[in-house]
Amino acid sequence: MSSRAEMVNVLRGLGVDIPADTKMSETRLSEKLDKALDCTQLASQRLPSLSLSPQSLPSWDGKNVGEDFTPDDATENNVIMGLLQSPEEMEPVGNDDFMDLRVVLLSLSYQYDTGRIATVIQNKQGTSAMCIKIVKVLKLNDKTPVIVILYDHALSNNRKPDNLEFCERELSFLLQPFVAGSIGAQQLLLRLLRLNAPRLPESYKPFRQPYERDFHLSFLMPTGPLTLADIGSLNKDKGCDVCGEKAFKNCASCGIALYCGKPCQEQAWPSHKRQCKALSSGVWTTVKFQPLLDAMPFMAGMHSVNLNRYTRTDEVKSGSGGRTKETRNPPPNDHGTKPFIIKIQTTQASIRVYDRRRTLDLYLMSKNDPVNFRRLHEAAGTGFKGMKCYRWAKRVSDWELSICLDIKLPEDPKW
Structure with a gap:
């Protein structure tokens, strides 16, 4: 599979966030596709020594x-x-x-x-x-x-x-x-076989x-399909927004756009400034959330299984697919102070927010904060079937997020 368009299409189909018109070099695309194929066969889990x-x-x-x-x-x-x-x-x-x-x-x-x-x-x-x-x-x-x-x-x-x-x-x-x-x-099968042959x-x-x-x-x-963890790992390095090569800096204003250096940042500014200014001037609301055990005490001592389109059936059968024992420990901070995308999912009584890898998974009950509950509920109403939406967020503390509620993403991410 030598065509960059073919590699991009396969990566996008697997759930990797990569623009159709990415400028990423064919070498980097090929490396990312090899890594993705290794993930689809759970190589690192099944073959710790990769042999x-x-x-x-x-x-x-x-x-x-x-x-x-x-x-x-x-x-x-x-x-x-x-x-x-x-x-x-x-x-x-x-x-x-x-x-x-x-x-x-x-x-x-x-x-x-x-x-x-x-x-x-x-x-x-x-x-x-x-x-x-x-x-x-x-x-x-x-x-x-x-x-x-x-x-x-x-x-x-x-x-x-x-x-x-x-x-x-x-x-x-x-x-x-x-x-x-x-x-x-056939080209994907050949690539998979060539990955495994040296092992x-x-x-x-x-x-x-x-x-x-x-x-x-x-x-x-x-x-089979990529797991949530693998998608998160593959999406960590999206490359420079302009040339697709390895990115070393974020836009200082919005913290979202990625660049390899100043020349690409200056080149991107005319097209980026609208989103940048919108996010910089957007209404960022700080919301304090809860762990599941505080939001729903009846879950004490239980395991939960997070299922979505990237949960593999062999993970569920083995008990490893998103299966976690609920605790009151704060979730790890994988994002630092940088903005990241969250999904806001709502019911009449509760709101759940989480990042793609589910390392952050928080709840808000209507009785605990009715004002912010209404704000998030209204935001979710603008999304899929009026029940969920995607927004930019920043980590404020163990249980607090600052969420830009009034700015929609240009398109819903693959989740």
């Missing part, structure tokens, strides 16, 4: 690999896993390359579950194809199968004799259909047929 030793792992002894290989997020309503009902009709889902990749992974795992270890992934036009051979499926833990594969990629104008022999010897064209995979999905030890040399001598060796792990 995998197949010789030390047992074979997968679970039921179906497909049941654990393509986790949904909490709002997909099992769209991906629902495809198991008609696996032979799996098709790319449109212009979402990452979703197409997950459909391809589901198809591969389904084929393994039905006894097929070799296949070809290709687009409808037949211009790009990948030969895939599943070497073995290993058990990293009870919920994590690891598929070790040999693979090769070729374009229609450069078909290799070994690929043709692979198809002739490994596939039965009447009984074993190809896997439908768009060019974008295998050089000493690991599985058996190859003669026509597989030039195939590449790598592995795949269950791959």
Whole structure:
């Protein structure tokens, strides 16, 4: 995947806040996409040393690999896993390359579950194809199968004799259909495999047929949506608002715009000054909030699970997806004195505000501060279904935020 537009589209589709017209260099975009793909397979959690030793792992002894290989997020309503009902009709889902990749992974795992270890992934036009051979499926833990594969990629104008022999010897064209995979999905799969290949030890040399001598060796792990924590991490460094390179300073007036230096800041001023002056002159209201236990004492001793579109079902099953034991300790200050975006969510009796990573998650009850409760309630009424909105905020103290209630964001962030 070499096109900067393609990389930007994938990152935006994953929930990374990056402008469609970003000036970020292709090198930095590629690095950010690699990091995002690593996060989609939970690499740092599953492989603390970022290496995998197949010789030390047992074979997968679970039921179906497909049941654990393509986790949904909490709002997909099992769209991906629902495809198991008609696996032979799996098709790319449109212009979402990452979703197409997950459909391809589901198809591969389904084929393994039905006894097929070799296949070809290709687009409808037949211009790009990948030969895939599943070497073995290993058990990293009870919920994590690891598929070790040999693979090769070729374009229609450069078909290799070994690929043709692979198809002739490994596939039965009447009984074993190809896997439908768009060019974008194939490019993402290749990038994921190239990320994982160096994590295998050089000493690991599985058996190859003669026509597989030039195939590449790598592995795949269950791959799903980014988590809240990963999105927060990927969004920390958005780059200079002008050139996209690493940013070192914020706008002194509003504290929001990011620049690599004075030349870019001066260049951006004509377009930035309107938002800057609005935020600088906006009405910032200081509100004192409460922890959940004070707002709702009946939650004492309980755990809460924060679910939204970026909560993975495998996190929920393992008990790690946003699951926290409620305390009265003040939330950590990850933002310092810099402005950050909060979501304001309201009901008739309570208001909840939180940042994207849920490191800050606070409550306001109508009975405790009716004036500010009404102000936040009115702000939320301007947003989605009159129930939630997004605003800029600054941390004032452990339990206080200063919120710019009268200035809307240009567009709602991916949350």
